[in-house]
Amino acid sequence: MNNTANKPARMAKLAGAALLLYAAAADAAAPSQGKETTMTSPALAHYTQDLLLGEVWQRSGLSPRDRSIVTVAVLVTNNQVFELPPYLGRALDSGVKPVELAELITHLAFYAGWGKATAADRILQTVFAERKIDVARLAPAKVAPLPLDQAAEAQRANTVAENFGKVAPGVVQYTTDALFRDLWLRPGLAPRDRSLVTVSALVAAGQVAQVTYHLNRAMDNGLTETQAAEALTQLAFYAGWPNVFSAMPVFKEVFARRHVH
Amino acid sequence: MNNTANKPARMAKLAGAALLLYAAAADAAAPSQGKETTMTSPALAHYTQDLLLGEVWQRSGLSPRDRSIVTVAVLVTNNQVFELPPYLGRALDSGVKPVELAELITHLAFYAGWGKATAADRILQTVFAERKIDVARLAPAKVAPLPLDQAAEAQRANTVAENFGKVAPGVVQYTTDALFRDLWLRPGLAPRDRSLVTVSALVAAGQVAQVTYHLNRAMDNGLTETQAAEALTQLAFYAGWPNVFSAMPVFKEVFARRHVH
Amino acid sequence: MNNTANKPARMAKLAGAALLLYAAAADAAAPSQGKETTMTSPALAHYTQDLLLGEVWQRSGLSPRDRSIVTVAVLVTNNQVFELPPYLGRALDSGVKPVELAELITHLAFYAGWGKATAADRILQTVFAERKIDVARLAPAKVAPLPLDQAAEAQRANTVAENFGKVAPGVVQYTTDALFRDLWLRPGLAPRDRSLVTVSALVAAGQVAQVTYHLNRAMDNGLTETQAAEALTQLAFYAGWPNVFSAMPVFKEVFARRHVH
Numbered sequence: 138m139n140n141t142a143n144k145p146a147r148m149a150k151l152a153g154a155a156l157l158l159y160a161a162a163a164d165a166a167a168p169s170q171g172k173e174t175t176m177t178s179p180a181l182a183h184y185t186q187d188l189l190l191g192e193v194w195q196r197s198g199l200s201p202r203d204r205s206i207v208t209v210a211v212l213v214t215n216n217q218v219f220e221l222p223p224y225l226g227r228a229l230d231s232g233v234k235p236v237e238l239a240e241l242i243t244h245l246a247f248y249a250g251w252g253k254a255t256a257a258d259r260i261l262q263t264v265f266a267e268r269k270i271d272v273a274r275l276a277p278a279k280v281a282p283l284p285l286d287q288a289a290e291a292q293r294a295n296t297v298a299e300n301f302g303k304v305a306p307g308v309v310q311y312t313t314d315a316l317f318r319d320l321w322l323r324p325g326l327a328p329r330d331r332s333l334v335t336v337s338a339l340v341a342a343g344q345v346a347q348v349t350y351h352l353n354r355a356m357d358n359g360l361t362e363t364q365a366a367e368a369l370t371q372l373a374f375y376a377g378w379p380n381v382f383s384a385m386p387v388f389k390e391v392f393a394r395r396h397v398h
Numbered sequence: 399m400n401n402t403a404n405k406p407a408r409m410a411k412l413a414g415a416a417l418l419l420y421a422a423a424a425d426a427a428a429p430s431q432g433k434e435t436t437m438t439s440p441a442l443a444h445y446t447q448d449l450l451l452g453e454v455w456q457r458s459g460l461s462p463r464d465r466s467i468v469t470v471a472v473l474v475t476n477n478q479v480f481e482l483p484p485y486l487g488r489a490l491d492s493g494v495k496p497v498e499l500a501e502l503i504t505h506l507a508f509y510a511g512w513g514k515a516t517a518a519d520r521i522l523q524t525v526f527a528e529r530k531i532d533v534a535r536l537a538p539a540k541v542a543p544l545p546l547d548q549a550a551e552a553q554r555a556n557t558v559a560e561n562f563g564k565v566a567p568g569v570v571q572y573t574t575d576a577l578f579r580d581l582w583l584r585p586g587l588a589p590r591d592r593s594l595v596t597v598s599a600l601v602a603a604g605q606v607a608q609v610t611y612h613l614n615r616a617m618d619n620g621l622t623e624t625q626a627a628e629a630l631t632q633l634a635f636y637a638g639w640p641n642v643f644s645a646m647p648v649f650k651e652v653f654a655r656r657h658v659h
Numbered sequence: 660m661n662n663t664a665n666k667p668a669r670m671a672k673l674a675g676a677a678l679l680l681y682a683a684a685a686d687a688a689a690p691s692q693g694k695e696t697t698m699t700s701p702a703l704a705h706y707t708q709d710l711l712l713g714e715v716w717q718r719s720g721l722s723p724r725d726r727s728i729v730t731v732a733v734l735v736t737n738n739q740v741f742e743l744p745p746y747l748g749r750a751l752d753s754g755v756k757p758v759e760l761a762e763l764i765t766h767l768a769f770y771a772g773w774g775k776a777t778a779a780d781r782i783l784q785t786v787f788a789e790r791k792i793d794v795a796r797l798a799p800a801k802v803a804p805l806p807l808d809q810a811a812e813a814q815r816a817n818t819v820a821e822n823f824g825k826v827a828p829g830v831v832q833y834t835t836d837a838l839f840r841d842l843w844l845r846p847g848l849a850p851r852d853r854s855l856v857t858v859s860a861l862v863a864a865g866q867v868a869q870v871t872y873h874l875n876r877a878m879d880n881g882l883t884e885t886q887a888a889e890a891l892t893q894l895a896f897y898a899g900w901p902n903v904f905s906a907m908p909v910f911k912e913v914f915a916r917r918h919v920h
Contacts, residue, residue, distance in 0.1 A: 177520075178503060196568065220513035243700050250902075251711065254703060256739065262698075300908075306888065308903055311715075342901060343865060367568055374512050374572075379509060379600055379608045381569055437784075438781075438787060477738065478738055481774035630826075630830050638771045638775075638860075643868075
């Protein structure tokens, strides 16, 4: 063991091989339409091919691109690294740009937890390598930010500071400095898409308490009610029925309140 | 990398090897009674051998078969693929039929999220291969359904449609068509066992809001109060104490209401 | 496949190799300050190096040792095995003793679920092997327990028995016998540190309903309000913002009630 541990170069090579193996493992049963499935359960293969890929992904109301964003957000949030490669490929095929995938994963570092994003980033690396996607073309770390809605942000910051400024000053500080005045303003992923990622992550994590704020923000950012409703259909399959049934009452109330105004 | 990626056959072989490695990794520290443990922590080894395997699994109130169903449901729900092989083996050894395991995993595609089921299905494949279990003997994708309780289903469908028909029509549609008029009626896994799987998944995911409906359904399907209570003991160990402490008040209320009627 | 399966010794060797590969995979992108990052996303690399490692980990209010405990607790709870190796190393480097790590993982068998702990224990094994840490020096399975606060424990046991004694007698029995009269009294990890592990696991799992009891217990065990608040900052990054925003109201109320008394 020590002999191996002392040879970082060889380790890195082995690590790369291991990642390829994971990718292959996932790819072997990848949900590509028309491809012969290698699933054990005939019923699962049937539902995957005929119902999920053959029907749900083709539904109007939410584009394949948006369905990919929802699905990748769920897989990253649930740390499902082995399932990521085919869905990252599908995302690229349906129009999600490489920079958008990199930003999506970075966004989830904050909204799903750091280690889930770094793990997903390594898988993304193997997918980019296979497709010869030039990482140098991604948005750099420091970019000119999108314009900030000063009034809305002041109100948000004020509410959070009043509620939690004395409870967890560090959280309040980074919520403003790192999230709403930095991450959310990065131009590599549109605010509407960041919101779709965030809401998907919240539903996947069963975090309904945070859905009201973020679903309203999503709709302020341009997500339509039809798209939000159809995102729930996609989420039912990828995040599981229970998470969606717990989120639906919150979606219902947000929709209703927005109708009144 | 591309050289390898262009050779699907070789990749599939490597993927199979990788899965075997995962299985071996899990198996090395598999909780088989009497076998010398390879655990690092003496305390964890002690609790595993003497408390969990030596005592909890032997408790009356819930059969080893049912404990296996609860445990596998937790591991699939929590995406613990590395832990699955020994418990899938234990399930087969305690009387869970191969077709029941395939159906259990398919059931969880809907109740835990798609990718968790497809990942578990791949692990199931390696376990079946090692035991030379003929996959062709599993229930086919299309089967004659169990009889439907029309009245109960009409009431369920009506309630859900009233609540959420306008919020998320796609979810409501598939809840009826794919879940309650299709999946739940597949004969490969008894409704009582599907309910045990579902309730276990809900507790493991911390989805207490959905427990009331599904625990009642489980008991309507034949799960006794003693079995439900003892499932909580099994869940405490495999899904963790906090999930069970959050679920117990809901179990308590469901039990109490059923006593009144 | 069977040929391989019949040779346990070779399998164990392969399993060890597989674990080394996982470790290497994680290590390749390990968040060690000053080391060149291999991340795909420039923004994620920037936030990791400059914000998380360069700033958050250096904040006063919570020691690097305690931040390691919080972080490892999150990774075990979320089953993020690939991310564990560098953080277990960081924990050892910042003063967490080997025996404390073994006890931390054992503690989480009960508070996060058994399989998550056994998976983490295997990763710990590889980290100990690389560092030539002698496992024989860990606390044995049976140890002289810390003194029990009889009055507090009687009150806790009484409340739980009254609430749930008839609902899930097995859970109530093991909560007393295995948890509060055994696990919590093991001297290898101080009660204050067990509490920090438990609270971190609760926040990471979104189990806010259990935070009130355990945060109070943590503070009774010596965790200061400043440390608890700063643990929330660490948790925001590693367990994700949503879990922390759902936990903050509970922290706020616990802090407020303790100020009154």
